[in-house]
Amino acid sequence: MSLQGDRTAEMFRRGQAALVNGVSSMFRYWGPDDTLVIDRGEGGHVYDMDGKRYIDYQLGFGPVILGHGHPKVVEAVADAAANGTTFAMTQRREIEAAEVIRKAIPWAEGIRFSNTGTEATMHSIRIARAYTGRDVVLKFEGQYHGVHDYLLFSTAGIDPEAFGSRYAPIAVQASSGIPEAIRSYVRTVPYNDLDALERVFRSHSEEIAAVIVEPMLGNAFGIMPQPGFLEGVRRICDEYGALLIFDEVKTGFRLALGGAQEYFGVTPDMAAYAKAMGNGFPVAAIAARGGALDAWAKGGIAQAGTYAGNGISTAAAYATVSELATGEPLRQVEKMGTALMDGIRQILADQGVEGSVLGVPGMFSIFLGQGEVKDIRDATRHDSVLYEEVLYGMIRRGVMPCPDALEPWFVCAAHTDEDVATTLQVFEEALVEARK
Ligand SMILES: Cc1ncc(COP(=O)(O)O)c(C=O)c1O
Numbered sequence: 379m380s381l382q383g384d385r386t387a388e389m390f391r392r393g394q395a396a397l398v399n400g401v402s403s404m405f406r407y408w409g410p411d412d413t414l415v416i417d418r419g420e421g422g423h424v425y426d427m428d429g430k431r432y433i434d435y436q437l438g439f440g441p442v443i444l445g446h447g448h449p450k451v452v453e454a455v456a457d458a459a460a461n462g463t464t465f466a467m468t469q470r471r472e473i474e475a476a477e478v479i480r481k482a483i484p485w486a487e488g489i490r491f492s493n494t495g496t497e498a499t500m501h502s503i504r505i506a507r508a509y510t511g512r513d514v515v516l517k518f519e520g521q522y523h524g525v526h527d528y529l530l531f532s533t534a535g536i537d538p539e540a541f542g543s544r545y546a547p548i549a550v551q552a553s554s555g556i557p558e559a560i561r562s563y564v565r566t567v568p569y570n571d572l573d574a575l576e577r578v579f580r581s582h583s584e585e586i587a588a589v590i591v592e593p594m595l596g597n598a599f600g601i602m603p604q605p606g607f608l609e610g611v612r613r614i615c616d617e618y619g620a621l622l623i624f625d626e627v628k629t630g631f632r633l634a635l636g637g638a639q640e641y642f643g644v645t646p647d648m649a650a651y652a653k654a655m656g657n658g659f660p661v662a663a664i665a666a667r668g669g670a671l672d673a674w675a676k677g678g679i680a681q682a683g684t685y686a687g688n689g690i691s692t693a694a695a696y697a698t699v700s701e702l703a704t705g706e707p708l709r710q711v712e713k714m715g716t717a718l719m720d721g722i723r724q725i726l727a728d729q730g731v732e733g734s735v736l737g738v739p740g741m742f743s744i745f746l747g748q749g750e751v752k753d754i755r756d757a758t759r760h761d762s763v764l765y766e767e768v769l770y771g772m773i774r775r776g777v778m779p780c781p782d783a784l785e786p787w788f789v790c791a792a793h794t795d796e797d798v799a800t801t802l803q804v805f806e807e808a809l810v811e812a813r814k
Contacts, residue, residue: 381408385428435788443740455693479651499623501681508678514565531552572607575610593644594638599743608644621670711739717795717798742787743787746765746783757784
């Protein structure tokens, strides 16, 4: 049974004629009969072309932390739009936004804006390479750092069999079209495996410019760092003279106002922020401290963008981060997310389904399988067929997390107790139905 009502199906037919496969990002394509077309969003809900309402736990893959169409963000953006947005010069809103962001992430001694997470990670690794004079970047299996060639290796969704032995991991291109030569500039290791990390450093220490890490696996079940893991990564980077880059694109302004750096208490040399910083508007930031920042500021390292720091994005960032800084939105996210995580655990136990809920209240995932999950290699134990069946059952009933378990459920400050109660009821119904 298709997820599309008549009007949604008709609009998607037009979409397929106008856009490649009817989408602007491959992650949004759910097949010809199930790809939805959204008409509008409001708070914690979205509405498709048939006016069907969904409780939205995709939230645009994470950015919408305050809820869709938050009045303060809308007002700030409308004001910016009416006053011109792109000037080829620094503009007032850019400075105002940078000030509130610097307050939220005090470890960062300097930031600059870009537009997307992809740009922010790309620029971060260029600065790290330029500063250290080394070419190789180390990443962890299962992590996604955007769609540029340099880090699109060994992401979640690839069969972990292809990653080879954890003693000699193979970096696997996650797309056709990435030149084979790029592979020599990236090394991959399993997440949460400090021995594997140290082994690579021991044999390649002179080559490694930086380790880039999503502090928790925001693109792979929300797998959490084991106690001491991030501290260990920090120590190894220091020992071998490599920079530590946090990819805070999903965790920033969501795990805490100061993101994963504040939440886990480990401080990187550089970081990439995006998503929750702008409540759905395209804004990102590259943050740095110490020698990397000095090298960047001295010039000779290309970092640019026509729309970087534009009026609309920075107005959105200023309004969003100022609102988050009151503390109230993240308290609500914590409350709603905790109720969802606890409720789902209880339902799994009541129904006798083996599984666990991973992550934190603001972004969590459901792993349907036995045992502890420490890295993406453990994902082979997940029952993705059952999960997808449950999720499609939920979406039919008007509750919409991403149907791929790798992608966390995102919670926003506009979700309500009623949303949580409906979600848990629908989860249980869909689970019971899927297991029949
Ligand atoms: C951790 C992480 N880094 C980088 C990116 C890329 O961000 P963008 O899609 O804005 O380019 C994403 C996107 O989901 C992400 O989750």
